Structure formats: C-alpha cells, structure tokens
Amino acid sequence: MSEQKNTYTSLPVLLGVFGDPIAHSKSPAMHNAALATAGVNGLYMPLHVRPEQLEAAVKGIVALGYRGVNVTIPHKEEVMKYLDVIDDSARLIGAVNTIVNDNGKLTGYNTDGIGYVRSLKEEAVPELAGKKIAVLGAGGAARGAIYALALEKPERISILNRTAERAEALASDLRRHGLGNITGSGMEEAAAVLASADILINTTAAGMHPHIDDVPVNPELIREGAAVSDLIYNPLETRLLREARLRGCVVHGGLGMFVYQGAVAFEHWLGIPAPVETMRRAVLDSFNK
Ligand code: NAP
DSSP: OOOOSSSSSTTTEEEEEEEESSTTTTTHHHHHHHHHHHHHEEEEEEEEGGGGHHHHHHHHHTTOOOOEEEEEEEEETGGGGGOOOEEEHHHHTTTOEEEEEEETTTEEEEHHHHHHHHHHHHHHSOTTTTTTEEEESSSSSHHHHHHHHHOOOOSEEEEEESSSSHHHHHHHHHHTTTTOOOOOOOGHHHHHHHHHHHOOEEETTTTTTTOOOOOOOOGSSSOOOOEEEESSSSSSOOOOHHHHHHHEEEEOOOHHHHHHHHHHHHHHSSSSOHHHHHHHHHHHHHHOO
16 A cells, blocks of 8 residues: 655645546545545546547646546556556556556556455455356456456356357466466356356346346356355346345345445555445445436
C-alpha cells in the first residue's frame, strides 16, 4: 500500500476514472461516498478520455496533481505503455485499471481479480486453499479472476469455455507463469468438471441484462453443496445464481467484485482501509436513480 503524498494538505486529493464512454460509471458515486465517510478532503471525477487523447490524459495526471485514477473500457491495455512501473498483477493480466501517482512516478495496478477474490472470501467462501474451482469463460474478466484465485493455492482450476481453444490458450499461458494446476476445455467437459467442483464461477456475459433468462451452463450439473459465484451484477441475482440457490448452494453475486476492486484502488491511493459497506450502499443507491 503506498502512502498519500499530497504535500498541499489544504487542497483536495484528486482522483477520477478515464473511460469512453464514462457518464454511466458508478465509480464516482462509490468513491465520493467513500472519501466522505473516511473523512478525506477529496474529489473523484468521471473523466471522458477519447482514445486519441489517452497519452495526453495520462500526462495530465502528473500535470494536474491527481493522486490517481481508475481506467476503464477501452483504455485498460493501451494505457500500460504510458506508465513508469507496471505491478505484477497488471503485467500478468495484461491490463491496468488503477494508476497511482507518486510525485510524478506513475504505477499501474490491476485490482479487478484481487478485488473479486477478496469479495468471494468476505462474502461466501472464506478459504480457497485446496478447493476445486471451475471457471466458465476465458475472456479478460476470467483472466483477472483466475490470476488472483491461483494465488490462493486451490487444488485445481478448470476453465470451461464455449470456444475450447480460448480456454486451452488461457490455461496454458497461466501455467507458463507458474500459476499452478490450471486446465482449459470446451463445454462438453462441463458435466465431468462440475461433478467434483467445490466452487463454480461464471465470468461469461450469459445471463447479463437484457438476456436475463440465459444461463452459461445447465444448472442441474451443479454439485449439491457447491458454492456458485457470478461476476455479473446486472441483475444482482442472475438466473444461474437463483437456480443454484434453490438447489441449496451458497451463492455470490458480482456487485462485491465491483465494490472491492474500488476498495483495493482506494487503499492504494490513500493508504487507509476503504469503507466497504459505504461503497456498496452508494452503488446500490445509484442503481435506483
Ligand atoms: P470478454 O473478454 O468479451 O469475454 C467474454 C467471455 O464470455 C468469453 O469467454 C465468451 O466465450 C463468453 N461468452 C459471452 N457470451 C456468452 C454466451 N452467451 N454463452 C456462453 N459464453 C459466452 O468479456 P469480459 O471482459 O471477460 O467480461 C465478461 C463478463 O464479466 C461481463 O459480462 C461482465 O458482466 C463481467 N464483469 C464483471 C465485473 C464486476 O466488477 N463485477 C468486472 C468485469 C467484468 P467465447 O470465447 O466463446 O466467445
């Protein structure tokens, strides 16, 4: 955790989020509520940055004295080339979602996967060591989540994806980085994998609004007593989670991932614990506006 370095203590700590589009982002509501609850004189702004202005915007972090920013679609990969230091989390995932400005030195982190795992442990499955984990999907969200899950030393992680080659490629890349027992296959392996999985994690978009009746896998394949987690938070409870809950499974939705990726970023910028429940409440309130 880096220390806050704002020498002009009477000025607000400046934070924000780069994205295109950005008006829909829930991050300003979440972080401004967190700053107020933590008693920090600070301001978190939505910053509309078009791709051709990304380099200038990154220079602007230093020029304007921003303590840091979040980075969202479509800049998470491209922004890496403008930073001074890339943390391991971001290098392995290949994307940055948080930048910290230490007196002009910009460091890029990725808090998505770490935030997801912190949320999973706090809200549903406290201990991941030794567990058999099945992950549905092999895109960017899967990569971040699997990186952070692997640090918890599960017995194995089995990636299942509609496009088998993508699952195999992701698994072999993560194995190459020494991240443990990770395999990838197509959905035809789902029955065998789910028969023994302790935790099932959906990282695909199947079931996300407006396609709320979709499921990424047949819920009847889920083992009784397994925990089921979905990265989707719109809706808060997907059909997969509803069906799993009715089968007696512990369920975990995607809102916590969003909240905790923000909490980990907040802690990088300010060096103090994030008020997680305030942040969760602020996001839920912003859904109702
Ligand atoms: P991505 O890179 O485009 O990857 C999408 C993945 O989902 C691929 O594996 C794709 O399979 C699979 N997929 C998409 N539609 C599917 C369908 N109808 N049936 C089965 N598989 C399907 O996207 P991403 O960035 O990884 O994001 C995936 C999801 O994660 C999003 O829906 C989002 O809700 C969620 N997410 C949540 C948070 C959070 O804070 N809670 C953060 C980031 C992402 P193929 O390879 O076969 O195309």
